[in-house]
Amino acid sequence: MSSKVQFGVVQFPGSNCDNDALYATSHAVDAESRFLWHKETAIPADIDCVILPGGFSYGDYLRSGAIARFSPIMKEVIAFANRGGYVVGICNGFQVLTEAGLLPGALARNINQLFNCKTVYLKTVNNQTAFSSSYELGSILGVPIAHGEGNYFADANTIKELEGNNQVVFRYSETNGLLTDSSNPNGSINNIAGIINKSGNVFGMMPHPERVCDPLLGSTDGVGVFQSLVHALQSVHA
Amino acid sequence: MKYHASVDITLRQGILDVQGKTVEHALHSMEFGSISNVRIGKFVELNIEAPTQDSAYEAVKAACEKLIANPIMEDFHITVKEVA
Numbered sequence: 001m002s003s004k005v006q007f008g009v010v011q012f013p014g015s016n017c018d019n020d021a022l023y024a025t026s027h028a029v030d031a032e033s034r035f036l037w038h039k040e041t042a043i044p045a046d047i048d049c050v051i052l053p054g055g056f057s058y059g060d061y062l063r064s065g066a067i068a069r070f071s072p073i074m075k076e077v078i079a080f081a082n083r084g085g086y087v088v089g090i091c092n093g094f095q096v097l098t099e100a101g102l103l104p105g106a107l108a109r110n111i112n113q114l115f116n117c118k119t120v121y122l123k124t125v126n127n128q129t130a131f132s133s134s135y136e137l138g139s140i141l142g143v144p145i146a147h148g149e150g151n152y153f154a155d156a157n158t159i160k161e162l163e164g165n166n167q168v169v170f171r172y173s174e175t176n177g178l179l180t181d182s183s184n185p186n187g188s189i190n191n192i193a194g195i196i197n198k199s200g201n202v203f204g205m206m207p208h209p210e211r212v213c214d215p216l217l218g219s220t221d222g223v224g225v226f227q228s229l230v231h232a233l234q235s236v237h238a
Numbered sequence: 239m240k241y242h243a244s245v246d247i248t249l250r251q252g253i254l255d256v257q258g259k260t261v262e263h264a265l266h267s268m269e270f271g272s273i274s275n276v277r278i279g280k281f282v283e284l285n286i287e288a289p290t291q292d293s294a295y296e297a298v299k300a301a302c303e304k305l306i307a308n309p310i311m312e313d314f315h316i317t318v319k320e321v322a
Contacts (some may be wrong), residue, residue: 106310152312
């Protein structure tokens with residue numbers, strides 16, 4: 001058995017950031033990564049963290065993530081998360097996690113009706129998580145988004161609970177850290193871009209950190225998400 | 239018995255329906271200034287085998303809550319009719 005932290009990247013029909021996620025978790029950080037097919041009914045015992053990548057699983061039919069949430073492997077992902085396993089959902093993966101009830105809320109249509117594909121800025125508002133400990137509190141990251149349904153919505157009580165428990169990890173911000181409407185690309189409540197569950201082992205974000213993990217692509221602002229995980233999981237894996 | 243169900247799905251009241259608003263603005267820029275409250279949703283129809291109309295309704299309602307709609311952000315309205 002390898003001594004390195006093991007990531008598993010789920011491939012749904014229509015996933016299209018699966019290779020980027022695999023690269024980010026095997027080349028950009030000191031860890032190993034493999035694909036997990038959506039029809040699989042078990043998660044290999046040595047997997048430390050499951051990643052649900054971006055894309056358009058099942059063509060976004062009905063609602064983004066709604067069908068993928070019932071694919072065979074998701075039963076195992078839910079059980080894995082409930083055992084305390086680390087799960088990350090990026091973009092469509094975040095939508096799948098909310099549909100599966102592993103994260104609260106839902107991702108509605110972007111408020112400007114556009115499919116937004118550009119770099120946005122995120123403020124790290126909680127660095128006491130397994131997904132963000134490599135970042136300084138308040139640090140600003142430039143990370144690309146590419147989605148039509150990224151407008152984070154939850155009822156007022158849920159938002160209050162999320163914020164009270166410090167479950168918001170990243171918020172859309174200006175480069176100077178101000179949380180403004182103009183820096184919010186999709187209308188998300190309180191500029192929410194990424195959240196964790198109450199127990200801190202499930203994380204979802206709409207922007208794509210895996211796309212900014214190699215200096216050749218112009219930025220490594222996203223590598224901290226995976227670096228944080230490797231750091232958190234190293235002791236668990238060994 | 240065979241039943242036919244239609245499900246209308248709309249965004250929950252209180253969530254801005256941006257598609258509806260955009261279409262409303264377009265209508266207002268034409269000769270339809272008297273139109274208001276445009277809401278855009280989804281329409282699903284399906285057939286279902288069930289012993290009674292009530293049980294057909296309950297099964298479709300369960301399917302809506304589990305998959306067809308997302309109750310966090312959507313409301314749904316079901317109409318069930320017997321298929322002759």
